[in-house]
Amino acid sequence: MNGGFLPVSRKEMKERGWDQVDFVYISGDAYVDHPSFGHAIITRLLESRGYRVGIIAQPDWKTPDSVTVFGEPRLGFLVSAGNMDSMVNHYSVSKKRRKTDAYTPGGVMGKRPDYACVVYGNLIRQTYKKTPVILGGIEASLRRMAHYDYWSDKLKRSLLLDSGADILSYGMGEHSIIEIAEALDAGIPVEEITYINGTVVKAKNLDSVYDAEILPSFEELKADRLTYARSFYTQYLNTDAFNGKRLVEPYSDYLYVVQNPPALPLTEIEMDDIYSLPYMRTYHPSYEALGGVPAISEIRFSLISNRGCFGGCSFCALTFHQGRIIQTRSHQSLLDEARQITKEKDFKGYIHDVGGPTANFRHPSCKKQLKYGVCKNRQCLFPAPCKNLNADHSDYVRLLKELRAIPKVKKVFIRSGIRFDYLLKEEDRTFLRELCEYHVSGQLKVAPEHVAAPVLSLMGKPEHKVYEQFTEEFYKMNKKIGKKQYLVPYLMSSHPGSTLKEAVELAEYCRDLGYMPEQVQDFYPTPSTLSTCMYYTGVDPRTMKPVYVPKSPHEKAMQRALIQYRNPELYDLVSEALHKAGRTDLIGFGPKCLIRPRKFADQKKNEREKNSSQKKKSIRNVHRKK
Known part of the structure; x- marks a missing residue:
């Protein structure tokens, strides 16, 4: 070779x-x-x-x-x-x-x-x-x-x-x-x-x-x-x-x-063989003069530990592409690759991720899957975790400890996402403690996606109370170990099932949380997901019941603006959305209001523009004096 x-x-x-x-x-x-x-x-x-x-x-x-x-x-x-x-x-x-x-x-x-x-x-x-x-x-x-x-x-x-x-x-x-x-x-x-x-x-x-x-x-x-x-x-x-x-x-x-039927999932030995092939681990040298390939920076110091996902999110295509049965690499395979990473000249001591589609899935969700396959008409986690679910995180915890012990490794992060409802099914909270103590870089990104029950149900996500329980336990654990770390929730607007009513509910959640995301992901209808089928057909294919689908760019802009209601540039969209949703009670001066009345908002806007203009003028004067 x-x-x-x-x-x-x-x-x-x-x-x-x-x-x-x-x-x-x-x-x-x-x-x-x-x-x-x-x-x-x-x-x-x-x-x-x-x-x-x-x-x-x-x-x-x-x-x-x-x-x-x-x-x-x-x-x-x-x-x-x-x-x-x-x-x-x-x-x-x-x-x-x-x-x-x-x-x-x-x-x-x-x-x-x-x-x-x-x-x-x-x-x-x-x-x-x-x-x-x-x-x-x-x-x-x-x-x-x-x-x-x-x-x-x-x-x-x-x-x-x-x-x-x-x-x-x-x-x-x-x-x-x-x-x-x-x-x-x-x-x-x-x-x-x-x-x-x-x-x-x-x-x-x-x-x-x-x-x-x-x-x-x-x-x-x-x-x-x-x-x-x-x-x-x-x-x-x-x-x-x-x-x-x-x-x-x-x-x-x-x-x-x-x-034809899907191919069999890879065994652990097959996974190990795949990842031990003689990769150069970087882009072709002919690209150097062009600035390299940016995508390498995201994965160069990361480890893929698993494939497949039994999470069952409706908007995700992994069920179609990788399947629901988890396939994993052995500890030895991952440790060997980690040691290889530490020898690279630009390695600073940080392994950026150890995961896959969902980081904390390290084995099939139940024992029968490798013999009989996954249940056709039942999900492992939705609408509630199956009674046969194996939520043992001990193998993942042991792997993370072994990676932390490698010379030259300062920190091992988990960035590919965890499934918090699965984490909560582990009784002793060992993984939660390990996560908070060793594997979070100050902020942990999680994906509740929404808060409104009708939308979460169509998304295949757990009820909002489950996320609230995780939030409570996360902050309690951080207090226990003496750390100040924060959750950053991913939120999605305009998913099938979300009317302006549900969008307002999500905005109120952001208000109560004191959080305004800089970016909001509009639902993106990519090929072969359940959610895309809902978007196209107007029904949930699992039940054939009608589903409301926000399609017009203007309505989607309103739903997105509601989540970012604090942005003054989005005032008109937020105001229009609140009027259309019959929620003008959220326009005013009370603590629960999202925006101020128009006259006051315009006054504040003029003050901001005046202050900005004066600041720019002041800067110009300073430069002239120099």
Whole structure:
């Protein structure tokens, strides 16, 4: 096995003594050889099995020659939009173009196309008509079947069809990519590789498709949003590797999209093997002159300890992508990587995170899951924790202690988020004490998301009283150990189910807390989440009951402004929202009021502008005297 980065040019391929690569990996991200990047894991895994892989990162999609760097690969092209859906990467929730891209050298925006998988797939097909093309990554995973696309406000076909690809690998992809590679290497035509779990394929007929559930056709889904809601929920119930069914989505009498059951979760040994591959742990040196790749700073000194999430938040796509069964690395694997991190020249003694989708999930939520899978019609934590829930944090506590004991490690932080309702199910509060005493950097970010019961229920989040209990216990623990640390709650506006009434309730909570967030996250309808299905269809697909959906930009602006009611620039929006909600009792001078009456507010605004003007004038005079 060669050391160093994988080849990114024909010259580097030749330097390795190769005349041809087995696979060309095309990515919407810059080439960062670190296990937090999907392209690094898949390419290193293939390399470990003896395959020759070349990487084309961020090709110029306007130039067909950009995908011919290595010539035709022996086995196929692998295509990914990158670590993010390309549309989320490019646009804010208000559909405004973002100014920077953390996954591009120098943070430059515009180095990947919109709908990157579709564009890259068709770009390949312009030159290589028959070469196998396999899609992977989160964009492909979450768009594998018919899906609502927020940016075009349309129901779109499976990405497999629009991209011209042959196979779509969904989920994290380690199992399926090796099976695909071995099948291609054995000479099996790509159109016959239809049987691999964790993949989506095309079929001209269903003669060889067995044990499948037939979903409504794409035409039926387009014609009726309620039909789409039912179809989506069927997909949602079949995301488990142990009990998920094969699903078929018809597009015509001679075209079907077949989703095979999910791939099995990785074992601890498999996870350890994945993270012990010879990553360079940084971006390709060719990016140095451009300023490097900003995203590396977020993960360079962090450890991924788990995958999967049984939290069940409706607005999160992890159920679709990583599944609900927790997969973990061994302590030894994590300690080895931590020691490797301490040897890096810029390491200052701080491990920034030890976690994953949810940091304090270190084992499956109950014992039966690795034999029977997760419950189809029940969540582990919602609406209340299951009686079979195993909330033991002892393994995580032990891991954190071992990491703290490594020479050169000053502090180990937990930043990837904890599930507070899960924490509260541990009876002795050992983890809470460890968390407060050793792993908080003054502020702990948590995600209650909202306070209103109707919204929390649709979000799949615990009742607000659970968060209040956690808040009380957090501050009590900090007082006990003699520390002053604070909670920073993440709050979301405009989620399905939130009317102005619920938005006002959230604003009152911020008032009582004495907290005004600098930034508020509007609900973002990303592909293949329960919440996005609610947004598109107007019903909760779990119950088929109608759901109020705030869609107009103006109403969304009002809901967001209510949470930031102290900002004088948002006065008009807050005032309008309070009038529309019938809550003018919150306009006045009382301690519970959110804003002052207009005349007084204008007077205060004029005073601020006058003071600001005088301050600027004073500064100019000082400069003149100098």
